Amino acid sequence: MKKSLLLALMAAGVVTLAGCQTIAKQPNVTYIDRAYTGTLPCADCSGIEATLLVNQDGTYVEQLVYLDTRDGNQTFYETGSWAKDGEKLRMTNANGERSYFLPSADDKSMILLDQEGNKIESQLNYTLNQVTSTKKVGEYRYLADAATFTECKTGRTYSASGLELEKGYSATGVTGGTPVYAEIEGYYTIRPSMEDGQFDPALVQTGQIMFDKSSSCK
Secondary structure, three states: OOOOOOHHHHHOOOOOOOOOOOOOOOOOOOOOOEEEEEEEOOOOOOEEEEEEEEOOOOEEEEEEEEEEEOOEEEEEEEEEEEEEEOOEEEEEEOOOOEEEEEEOOOOOEEEEOOOOOOOOOOOOOOEEEEOOOEEEEEEEEEEOOEEEEEEOOOOOEEEOOOHHHHHHHHHOOOOOOOOEEEEEEEEEEEEEOOOOOOEEEEEEEEEEEEEEOOOOOO
16 A cells, blocks of 8 residues: 555545555655644554655655554655645655645645545544754764764654764764763754665754753653
């Protein structure tokens, strides 16, 4: 089954499709222009964490995390192209399948529409909100050109490259690879990984950074 944001409708029992899940090949795109995120309804899981990147070059990337399924959290990615369709955005994936979104007037949010591009008649929430920077609290480590940030609250790990982060970490004087408590202003998104067609959750630093090697998440 193709795991696009359209499948959120399927998971909520709005439409029914069949097929085989595939992962789209990584496009050559510039990250990141606009990112939207939210938790969509799911009939057989606790919710679908959706992240949608809309890039100025006409491409998009989406990540869906199906939470608390029988097999645990399940993550899927998709790439494709988007185009304006009146007031709507029409997203077309690598298989030619389409989904639709209705942006708000200020582009601060987008509502997932049905497969015909119409509003979903439901009391459930199909809105994704534009990502904004906030303080992220966790432990950062850097070793051999690989940087990661593990969030204290959730235990999730994100790639976290960036010269300012590397400088701040180095200034603590710890041995490379040692986790250091950090508070970083930024936002979470997804970016291409070293493996073709794959993606990694990522922390993008946009503001202040504070490292404290005397503290920890515990």
